[in-house]
Amino acid sequence: MAEKTHPPEPIVRWNSGRADRRRRLWRRFRRRPMPMIGLTLVVAFLVLAVFGPLVSGDPSAQDYLATLMPPSIDHPLGTDDLGRDAFARVASGARTSLQAGVLSTLLAMAVGIPIGLAAGFYRRWLDSIVMRLVDVTLAFPFLVFAVGLAAILGPSLRGVVLALSFAQLPAVIRITRGEVLAIREMDYVSAAIADGATDGHILFRYILPNSAGPLIVQATVAIPTAIIGEATLSFLGLGVQPPTPSWGVMLSDAQQYLDQAPWLAIWPGLLIALATLGFNLLGDGLRDVLDPRSGP
Amino acid sequence: MLWFVLRRGGAALIVLFLASVLIFLGIRALPGDPALVMAGEDATPQAVAAIRHAYGLDKPLPTQYVDYVGQVLSGNLGRSTQDQLPVGQILVERLPVTLELSALALLVAIMIGVLSGIVAAVRRGRLADYVATGFGLIGLSVPHFWLGLLGILLFSVTLHWLPASGFIPFTQDPAGNLQRMVLPALVLGTGFAAVLMRQTRSAMLGALSADYVRTARSKGLSETKVVGAHALRNSLTTVITVLGLQLGALISGAVVVEQIFVLPGFGKLTIDAVLTRNYPVIQAVVLVTVTGYVLVNLLVDIAYALLNPRVRLSGGSRG
Numbered sequence: 001m002a003e004k005t006h007p008p009e010p011i012v013r014w015n016s017g018r019a020d021r022r023r024r025l026w027r028r029f030r031r032r033p034m035p036m037i038g039l040t041l042v043v044a045f046l047v048l049a050v051f052g053p054l055v056s057g058d059p060s061a062q063d064y065l066a067t068l069m070p071p072s073i074d075h076p077l078g079t080d081d082l083g084r085d086a087f088a089r090v091a092s093g094a095r096t097s098l099q100a101g102v103l104s105t106l107l108a109m110a111v112g113i114p115i116g117l118a119a120g121f122y123r124r125w126l127d128s129i130v131m132r133l134v135d136v137t138l139a140f141p142f143l144v145f146a147v148g149l150a151a152i153l154g155p156s157l158r159g160v161v162l163a164l165s166f167a168q169l170p171a172v173i174r175i176t177r178g179e180v181l182a183i184r185e186m187d188y189v190s191a192a193i194a195d196g197a198t199d200g201h202i203l204f205r206y207i208l209p210n211s212a213g214p215l216i217v218q219a220t221v222a223i224p225t226a227i228i229g230e231a232t233l234s235f236l237g238l239g240v241q242p243p244t245p246s247w248g249v250m251l252s253d254a255q256q257y258l259d260q261a262p263w264l265a266i267w268p269g270l271l272i273a274l275a276t277l278g279f280n281l282l283g284d285g286l287r288d289v290l291d292p293r294s295g296p
Numbered sequence: 297m298l299w300f301v302l303r304r305g306g307a308a309l310i311v312l313f314l315a316s317v318l319i320f321l322g323i324r325a326l327p328g329d330p331a332l333v334m335a336g337e338d339a340t341p342q343a344v345a346a347i348r349h350a351y352g353l354d355k356p357l358p359t360q361y362v363d364y365v366g367q368v369l370s371g372n373l374g375r376s377t378q379d380q381l382p383v384g385q386i387l388v389e390r391l392p393v394t395l396e397l398s399a400l401a402l403l404v405a406i407m408i409g410v411l412s413g414i415v416a417a418v419r420r421g422r423l424a425d426y427v428a429t430g431f432g433l434i435g436l437s438v439p440h441f442w443l444g445l446l447g448i449l450l451f452s453v454t455l456h457w458l459p460a461s462g463f464i465p466f467t468q469d470p471a472g473n474l475q476r477m478v479l480p481a482l483v484l485g486t487g488f489a490a491v492l493m494r495q496t497r498s499a500m501l502g503a504l505s506a507d508y509v510r511t512a513r514s515k516g517l518s519e520t521k522v523v524g525a526h527a528l529r530n531s532l533t534t535v536i537t538v539l540g541l542q543l544g545a546l547i548s549g550a551v552v553v554e555q556i557f558v559l560p561g562f563g564k565l566t567i568d569a570v571l572t573r574n575y576p577v578i579q580a581v582v583l584v585t586v587t588g589y590v591l592v593n594l595l596v597d598i599a600y601a602l603l604n605p606r607v608r609l610s611g612g613s614r615g
Contacts, residue, residue, distance in 0.1 A: 135307070136314045141544035143551055144585050148322055151570050151578050228439045232552055235441050236567050248441075255445060255556065258460075259453050269442030277437035 025289050035285020041278025045271075049098040052091025059088040059245045068261040078263050080253060090267050092245035097275065100157065100230035100240075101223040104164035108222065109215065112169045116176025117203050121184060127177070134170045142167040142229065150238040160239040164226045175218055179211035186210075213290035220283030224276040231272050247272050300601055308594045315586045316368075320361050323579050368583065374576035383580045386565065393463060393561035394550050397480055401546070401553075402539075404485025405492055410535060412489070413496025417504060418523060428493060435490025440549050444483045444556040451479060461558040480557045484549045488542055495538045499531035506530070533603045540596030543589060 029035055053059070063083035071078045077086035119130040146163035153159040183189060184207065192202050233239030234248030242249055247268035254264035331348040332339070339347075348354055352363050367373075373383035416428035452460035458479050466473040503509060504527050512522045551563030558564070562581065569577035 132310070136311050136318075140315065140318075140586060141547045141589055143544075143548035144582050147566055147570050147578065148319075148582055151573070151575070152322065224437070231439055232441065232548070236552065236555055237571055238567070251441060251445060255448075258445065258449055262449050262453070265442075265445045265449060269439065269445065272442060273434070273438045276439075277433065280433065280437055 029285055029289045032285065032288075034281050035288075038278045038281025038283075038285060041274055042282050045094060045275040045278060046098070048091055048271075049094035053088070053095055056088040056091040057085060059084065059092040060243050061085070061088075068257060068264075070261070071263060077267050078261065080250075080261070080264055081257060086250075086264060086267060089245040089250055090247070090271060093247040093250060093268060094271065094275075096157070096240055096244065096246045097227050097230055097272070100160055100164060101226040104161045104226045104229075105168065105219050105222045107161065107165035108168035108172050109219070111165070112172030113176050113208070113215070116173040117180055117208065119173065120177035120180025121199065121203060121207070130173065130177075134173055137166070137170050143232075146229075146233055146238060150233070155233075155238045155241055157240050157244070160230050160233050163233070164229045167229070168222045168226070171218060171222070172215070175214050176211060179214060180207055183207050183210050217283060217287045217290060220279050220286055224279035224283075227272065227275055227279075231268075297601065301598055304594055304597050308590050311590055312587060315590070316365060316583065317361065319579060319582050319586070320364055322582075323575055324357075373580040373583075376577050377574050378572060378577075383576050386577065387562070387580060387584060390560060390562045390565045392465075393559055394554065394563060396466065396477065397484060397550055397553065397559065397561060398546055400477055400481035401484035401488065401549070404481055405488035406535075407489075408485070409489035409492025410496050413493040414500055414523065414528065416493065416497045417500030420501065425497075428497070432490045432493045432497075435486050435493075438487075440483055440487060440552045441556055443486060444480070444553060447479050447483055448556070461556075463559045476557075476559075480553045480559060483556075484546070484553045487549060488546065491542055492535060492538060495534050496531060499534035500527055503527035503530045533600060536596060536599055536603065540593055540600075543592050543596075547585060547589065 061084060063079065065083065066075070066079050067081055067083040069075055069079040069083075075085050075087065077090060079085055080089065115130060119127045142163070145166060146160070149159050149163045149166075153162070180203075189202060189206055192206055197205075230239055230246065231248035231251070234246040235252045236248075237252070240246040240249060242253075250268040251265060254261070254268070258265060331344050331353050352360050355363070371384055373387070375382055376386060412428040412431070416425045419425050448460045451458045459476055462476055464472040464476060500523075504523075506527075509522055509526055512526050513519075517525075547563075550561065551566055553559070554561045554563040555567055562585075565577065566581045568574070569581060
């Protein structure tokens, strides 16, 4: 691209550098205990998902001499009906959970943000069509859509990720569009337009970075929803298929052995709850810092 | 108001039309020949051809769609590929179970959620508030199916108070029916109670600091009256909106809870249909769910407008 004069910097920088702003946000975030508890839980979940499977051994290794064993030194969380180590399965399940949560959120953002940007920026018929489509999407309860997708694609992690990201699309599109509508009226955008900046430059250099706060908050809401969604679909047999470890599949298996091995029903559910709680607390904290206008 | 209802109703019809097109196309997007899928893997070519003709699959798509809508409107939803029963009849048998479960769960959610939300707001910053808020956060984070398993573990396996699963129709044995529905309804209701609690609390906090509440207090009204007649009434719109927005989650939750407690409802029918690739049933279940969802949302919008005149004057949209 040819050299051209640059429009004025966005106001969001205030009068200090970006690093300063980040430090200030971090200080505000750190002051309260709840978001820090959330952050700790989320980091613990990430560590379990990334490093757990490396140290825990093979989650599919069966030992028919040690089925439904209670927690012991060899098997800290016990073994399941096929003699598989519950800790190894829980750790690999965390990875499946993380994949479903993060991939579906990234996919929804990758598809939803450009649509929301375009709808909010160009408005007119494009906006009307997009918003009507969003309404139709909202008319499908998540599980109904997931059921339809499982019927068409067959139960799989891929189907789960698609269904979960589809379920998040309306929120991503609405949030992005709303931000664009507000930000495009700002003086620095008018200045950029007057300066002859291209649409793409305005959208990605000025509007998108200033919409980041609400979108990050949305991601912290979407990931735990997706984690529960994956577990639910897998529990119902519509998601991840055995022998791939998933917390939902583990709970579904555990239901048959509630009276003999109740501990099998405790761990996966507790981890789902803790991971979800962590993201929810983190999201509440981030919302206070990044997006103070909205809020519960 | 009439204009508002007509406009909302029209929008709902458009959504239903698009949804029906999607469902219609969805079943045709299946890999392979739908007639072959419906006939089963080891059907003879004659049987496949018969099905293709019976379902009008040899006609052009728009004609097929018109036929399909005509049949649905006349109450013909096809036959289940499992037992050849009319799908409409199966739905009529299964729906009451799910409706009872949902109604009981909503009752639980409203009783626990709204009451604790009010208490948390009135006693803000004190012990009751922290307890309610804490339970709210936990209720949001615990998935239904785990709560269900824990419930069975505690009340059925350990304490032997309640049966772990099964269903008896209310008309046959009301006590036995309720005994089997208590735990599922509690499990399904808890998550919504948490959502309702959080929303009621924040709506009540907003209302309690509003000018009209200060006026009511300075007039010397009793605190019960201030909270009940003024603040709560103005918080109800929020509660109703949340109920409408949570409907999808209620449907999903019912599916899960029915699966855990082996209740022969709509949700169990859905999952069984997907696992056995019973396409006529899947198609009907999705259609009925979406229709119910759109209708209830329409009712919520109308109730919302009735409670809050600003909505119908501005014709504003929710969310």
